[in-house]
Amino acid sequence: MPQPTQVTAAEISRLAGVTRATVSNWRRRHPDFPAPSGGTESSPAYDLDAVRTWLSARGQLPASSPADDLRAALRTNATDVAHRSRLLPLVVAASRIADTEVRQAVELPDDQLSAWAQKSSRSYADDVPGAGGLAFRPREAELLAALLRCCVEEGAAQTLEVLAEGEVSDGKTSGAYRTPPPVADLMAKLLAAPGEPYPVRILDPACGVGGLLLAAASHGARELYGQDVVPAVAAQAAARLAVQADGTVAQVVAGDSMREDAFAALAADAVLCAPPYGHRDWGHEDLAYDPRWMFGLPPKGEPELAWLQHCLTHLSPGGQAVLLMPPGAAFRPAGRRIRAEMLRSGALRAVIALPPGAAPPLHISLQLWLLERPHPQAKLPSTVLMVDTAGGGTAGVDDVQGRRSMSDWPAIRGAALGAWHDFGRHPDGYDPVPGVARAVPVVDLLDESVDLSPARHVLAAPVPANPDELAEMAYELKSRLRLAATGLVALSGGQSWPPAGADARSWRTASVADLLRGAALTLLRAPATVRSSGPVLQDSDSPRTLTARDVVSRRPASGAAEESRSDEDVAIEAGDVILPEMLHEGVSTARVADARDAGHLLGRHLHLLRPDPTRLDPWFLAGFLAAEDNLSAASTGTTVVRVDPRRLRIPLLSLAEQQRYGKAFRQLHALRVAADIANRLADETARTLSAGLTGGALLPPEGSR
Structure with a gap:
């Protein structure tokens, strides 16, 4: 006898379209809410049918969608990771079969439906890691029908997302995270300047579910190669590329890229990668004499520098790579020697700091490292571009958790792309953008620490070289400051604030x-x-x-x-x-x-x-x-x-008396706002004038004491 399907509080919230806090309130406030039928005391589980009945009786059950039906079918069949991977070729097949034929298949008897599903997906099984040995049985007909309905009604891409729920997720222990689509798109755009052909052959040796490869395909890449150590994740990547990257040739392999490189002979036009962060078991002991270490064997605690060299070895001469790196890789003492060799070889072309919150882990400011496999006959570059989009000039303001708000992402993306494209056109004559971007001479980076953190170098950017422009800027700032100060004086004057009397006023x-x-x-x-x-x-x-x-x-x-x-x-x-x-x-x-x-x-x-x-x-x-x-x-x-x-x-107090006090409090608020504006303008004016004096662009005023 089949066991009843159970759901957690999180699944109930998704089913009803409310937050988990609402579900918690229902449990406390409604005695007739279904009692737990399983799970643990800290994470109880509830009978799905009982929950549906309770929600329906109160009008809290939205109309069931094909995606919801598929989730319920997956819970009923208790599918494991391997079983879900075997379902992926069927999703790929459904995406390439006419909807009318798929709908007709759903209506077939159970034994014929399972046979149709097995036959239709067999030709795609070899392209999805872990999907071999397809064997759909008649007892799985309900699951297969729900899957096919979801493909027709919601689309194959959404069906893959449902299959990935609860199985493919980010984890702090593995150090592997999904790259958000906006960040993936930015990384893909950095591979080609406007008007230039996009790289054809792209590799991601730690591809996850394929987000970076999909971004590259959307910009024109036609050969996609990916590898991931988790078989279920690699299977998801292969299915997503097959469904969403039309017109491309994609190959995804499950395995450890460091120890078992599936594409050892591949010379890619470009590499995109978000290597796992802080994963110390990357093969330091096993790979001590590996030929990939062109800059030296990375210390065990510097796995990101091992991934960096792995990516470089897969580039053809002149090919570029964009890596999403943690900030520690730019300054940790253990990696100083490798960073120095990378600079001397001309492999590092730019480092772009993103604001905290741009991509997981959300509490740190990740960086994009732009690399190039130097051509043997090419002249070594003399500068490296440093871009700090995490500074106040491009990013949003801090939120309550202390992270930088990402509501101004277009400005962040524009600053990164604009600086990189301008640098590509004039690498030796790049005009710095104060507080945002600066081309730093390689010789200046080769100091005792070899610190590649953009904030350290961008803040030291010189003021604009044109003294007339700086003088005009300073004049405009001083004019705005005088105007703000005049407003502040006006608000602080005016009517007197009389005493209440001999004694302070008291009230109920x-x-x-x-x-x-x-x-x-x-x-x-x-x-x-x-x-x-x-x-x-x-x-x-x-x-x-x-x-x-x-x-x-x-x-x-x-x-x-x-x-x-x-x-x-x-x-x-x-x-x-x-x-x-x-x-x-x-x-x-x-x-x-x-x-x-x-x-x-x-x-x-x-x-x-x-x-x-x-x-x-x-x-x-x-x-x-x-x-x-x-x-x-x-x-x-x-x-x-x-x-x-x-x-x-x-x-x-009476409303009229309240309004009298309210008017005074509003005046005090205006005074504080005016003081804030004047303070910011005074600080900006003083910094601009000081930078002009120390940079040699301005002279002290006549008669200065």
Whole structure:
């Protein structure tokens, strides 16, 4: 008797189209929610049919899609990794058969359907690692039918994604991560300058599920070669290339590229690779005398430098490679000798630093290393391009986790491509972009540390060589500074602020908890569950997330928002009062949302208080919420000080009196904003003038003391 299909809380959330926090609330608040039927105490499992019945009775069950049906069929059949790999050739076959024929096959009796599936996919099995020995049985007809329906209705590419769920995933232990499509596209674009033919033969020796090879195919590559140590991952890559890379010849092999190089004799036109990070068991002991170490045997703790040399040996003379590298490879002392030899040989052409959050692992600033296999008769290059897109000039602002927002990805991509293409046209006469890009002489890099970190060299870039241009820039900055200072003086003057009398004014107060109970306020929080594993790269017109740093810094919403909205997302409205959950250096600020904030989403670690406008003035509320003595009385903790908004107290005043105070608090807010602008302009003006003096482009003013 077949066992009932079980689902986890995460699968229930996906089934219902809600967050995991919502499922957790259902379990606590609804006694009739299905009881666990398996799993563990920390990760219970539930009967799928019982969950579907419960969701349907409450109108929470969306219409079933072919992808959902396929997921259910996979759970029912309890398919393992090997079985899913055997299903991949059938997906490839379905992508190349007319939809009408596939629909007719779905209606066949079980034994005929299994025979049709086996016959149709046999010719593609040899191209998918681990898919040999196809043997579809009649008892699997339900799974095969669900797979074919998904191919017809959702497309073969989406069907492959469903098959990869839960089996092909990123892992901290392996150091292997999926490269996000925008980053993969940038790496592929770096292989050819505008107007030049795209490399034909591309290799990825650590191909994962084939994202980099697919990006290369979209730009014109026609021969694709990939290898991955995990057979299930290599099988996914082979199937994805067969389905999505039309007009290409693709070959993907399962195996360890370092120890068992499947393409040892291949001389590729270009190589794209995101090597596994920090994987120390790369073969240091077994490969000590390997001929690939053209710059020397890498230390055991420098696996990325081993992958780098592996990629270079597979390039034909003049061929280029783009590698996604961790920042430590640029400065760790153990790799200094190999970096120096690489510079002397002319193999390194550029290092481009990406902002944290561009690709997993999200907390570090990864780098793109652009390499070239030197031609024996070519002149060795004298400079290396350093590009820092992680600096303030090109990337978005920090989010609440301290990562750089990726909402300005077009600017990041444009800075990287623009600098590389300009450098390619004029490598010996490249004009630096202050704070972003600079061509550094190789001799300057060959110091004691051989540090290739772009930030170290870009920040040292000289000022523009044209003194007239710098003088004009300095004049414009000083004019803007004078204008900002004039506005600041005007806001700080005006009417006097009279004393309240001989004694300070006192009033009756109510806690925020009392105001919540009286419906004068509504307290909202963002959902605690993060619904995606990485940032969403979006354009400037998309809704964004207001972060705690945005509130503290009094700047517009900067965080990336999810592509799919949840019913628990909190959309900000004009007049909302937003208070950070944690104090910053013992103080905080309350933000009154305006028209620019409306429509954006509330980020984590923020409290949103939505006042009834007939009873509470938002500026009055914000001013008293952020009072230092009020925050001190309502906060707890030592190292991390958190505010309990329900304990904050607000004076009980008439609406007219509140508006009078609110007008004053709004004036103080304008004063702070003007001071911020003046401070930034003063800093930028001083840095520009100082750089002009030290760089020899400007002279001290006449009569300077």
